[in-house]
Amino acid sequence: MGEVELSCLAYVKMYLHACLFPRCSVNGLLLSSSPAGGAVCVTDCVPLLHTHLPLAPITQLALTQVDVWCAQTQQRIVGYYQANACVSDSSPTPCALKIADKIAEQCNNAVLLMIDGGKMSPDYRVPPIVMYERKDTRWTLKDKHTIMLRQWEETRDIASQLLDSGDHSLLVDFDSHLDDITRDWTNQKLNAKIAELASPANGNV
């Protein structure tokens, strides 16, 4: 199928989300601010849950709220990511497939991204992600060559830097937001920090 581009911002936040909750399965939504048609450009992501991923109410709530926010900010939900607690198994769970199916109803180029926990250490030279796309009614592995991460080294370094400095604790997922609603799940603060690190002075992404 088509090409998928993953931005620095989306990758870094997904990675930090997985690092923030190393003992839990985490998931989130992939967003795009580009118009539909052509390659899928994942420009941002919203981390959702780190507890009880298969349970419906909070997932439904989160999907609805993110939908509304996307409409307000000219973005679309184009995919779903998940990192399993069990590092040795990075295959999509039934709940991942269910949510991805729902997203695919609205966006036919939707992608399902699994983070491979076993390959997340900084020495790995390739992004620790596995992508799936919808062919007919099944989610099949996407050809690695159609997945693009511009400036991978810089992205990876930004992620490591934020992890080392402890800034990953700035990340707010929907679960954390429900624990304390003054915390912002759109992560404006963290976005700004990432943008700063990725600025032209440090190497454009």
Next chain:
Amino acid sequence: MFDYCRACRLMVTCGDTTRCSKGSAETNHTQFNDVKPVLPRAMASVSEMYDVTWEEMRDKLRKWREDNHRNSEQIVDVGEELINEHASKLGDDIWIIYEQVMIAALDCSRDDLAWTCLQELKRQFPGSQRVKRLAGMRLEALEKYEDASKQYDSILQDDPTNTAARKRKISILKAQGKSAEAIRELNEYLEQFVGDQEAWHELSELYINEHDYGKAAFCLEELMMTNPHNHLYCEQYAEVKYTQGGLENLELSRKYFAQALKLNNRNMRALFGLYMSASHIAACPKVNATVKKANVKYAAWATNQINRAYQLAGRGTKENKCSVKAVEEMLESMQITMS
């Protein structure tokens, strides 16, 4: 001769050629001889950074112990410093601190620290079952599940009622991804130790992950019976019922979200849950007019409470304006679909 791999911090024999889990697939453990000595960064101590005394650090550790917090990185930072700098002042407290720090160290892949703590405990309490369990946990952390299992089996041989060892064996099954077996063993365990809250909760989590919501609900019912004031169990039960779906389950879920709110009126999940379950019931074509009216009222009340909560939260802070706006619009849009 032993040393620590610089990458994964595991203890390895010099000349060990097993693969390092932290490096890429091609590397072996990085041992002393391979790496150029790097000057350690001058790291500020915890007491310097936070301006705390050793007594305060000790008290913090106690609080975390009592509350059963899993803030392992913090425990390692504070505990390591306490052990290294103030061991003599701690008196007999030091042994329980060694245990706490060791477990936290395993959680953070700090096998060096865990090993040190374990050695101290072994020396002080030779032959202790409790220390044996800790040794087993270290083997688990090193993914040496067979050896860990044998360790726990030897504890159980001497003391078949040792619940800690039994639960560790179940944890091994969970870590290996053997959910069905873990569930089976945990059920057997609970037949004998019916009052073990932690075990009931663990079982409910396992069932949720297997999408066996009926059985998860049963576990949560046990927990609610023995902990009637715990709003979290009510709310979790409500979420499971909601997930099961169907009118009857939705009504139950609404009742339990309401109960959770009665126990803690700041539980946002329960508030949203009440809103959503009431809205769905009201929108269901099967319900009669009275039920619909009642649920519309519940949903309206919940909307009100949610709006109030977000107004309060949004006051003064610029940063979460986005989330507040999203909620407002969402509630508005759902109102329209309901009427």
